[in-house]
Amino acid sequence: MxxxxxxxxxxxxxxxxxxxxxxxxxxxxxxxxxxxxxxxxxxxxxxxxxxxxxxxxxxxxxxxxxxxxxxxxxxxxxxxxxxxxxxxxxxERLSGVVRLGAPDGVSHYLLIDACDMLSRENPDLRVECVSLPRSSVLSRREADLAISVSPPTAGRLTVRKIADFDLRLYVRDDILAARPPVERLSDLSDLRGIGYISDMVFERELDYYALLGRQNEPSLTSNSLITQRRFCQAGAGLCILPDFVARDHPELVAVLPDEIRLTRSFYMIRHQDDARVARINRVSDAIVERMQLALSNGLP
CATH class of the missing domain: 1.10.10.10 (Winged helix-like DNA-binding domain superfamily/Winged helix DNA-binding domain)
Structure with a gap:
């Protein structure tokens, strides 16, 4: 036949x-x-x-x-x-589907404007933003693009640095105002720490408390940055947050901001084989551009 x-x-x-x-x-x-x-x-x-x-x-x-x-x-x-x-x-107007995997904090604070812009300019394009914190989702073809705080070391992947971002130790303003002036981290040893679940830290760059000598090691934990921020807003204790998260919540203030500051980087990761796919190229470029603008405090 x-x-x-x-x-x-x-x-x-x-x-x-x-x-x-x-x-x-x-x-x-x-x-x-x-x-x-x-x-x-x-x-x-x-x-x-x-x-x-x-x-x-x-x-x-x-x-x-x-x-x-x-x-x-x-x-x-x-x-x-x-x-x-x-x-x-x-x-060319884009069409089809592009799926972007990113940590929940990135999706919530840095991707809304970019995804909205892409959708408005390309009515036939569907942008799917999924909370997939590991870049390994690319190797399983669960996403077209992934944003990560650590570049992968294996696989047929292309890595592009987006930008650096800073993190500081935050607490609710009324808690800090009710205490004597804070001169060192040990002055806050009675406050609970808030952070990631230790055995669910999906990137070693997120194990912040190890860098603080395990002082105020978190007793309230979540694998969601948004949940950690909510704990902090509720006055539950101290939390290491990206500045781009805390700036939207004026009731959160940095403790010892000059002494306690961590710097990390975001990376855009994609399949090498997709280098000539126009919609993935355009979505990647738009996301990178808008994230760079937001992280430089230039977002309108």
């Missing part, structure tokens, strides 16, 4: 499943139903006489043959996007 021919649209479906790993999520971005996506993948595998995915608990995982097809399919995608742009004769 003669095998069916392969069309560009088949590779579009293939890329959607490779990026989303689950038929339902891929189908949503393609505006198809999951059963149709499954049939299209099966037809492509038959046409190429190769198994492209293994199905497991984590969804559809690329086989060796599928990995070998990614770069070719992405080249076709970039060429199709460019052809559509030239044929239209107008600046």
């Amino acid at each position: 003669q095998k069916s021919s392969v069309r560009w649209d088949d590779f579009r479906v293939f890329l959607a499943v490779a990026r989303r790993t689950r038929l339902r999520e891929a189908a949503r971005g393609l505006d198809l139903d999951p059963a149709t996506v499954g049939r299209r993948i099966a037809a492509l595998e038959e046409a190429l006489d190769a198994r492209l995915f293994d199905k497991g608990p984590r969804g559809y995982v690329l086989t060796e043959a599928g990995q070998g097809l990614i770069a070719f399919a992405q080249t076709m995608e970039a060429q199709a996007d460019e052809a559509a742009r030239r044929a239209g004769g107008v600046p």
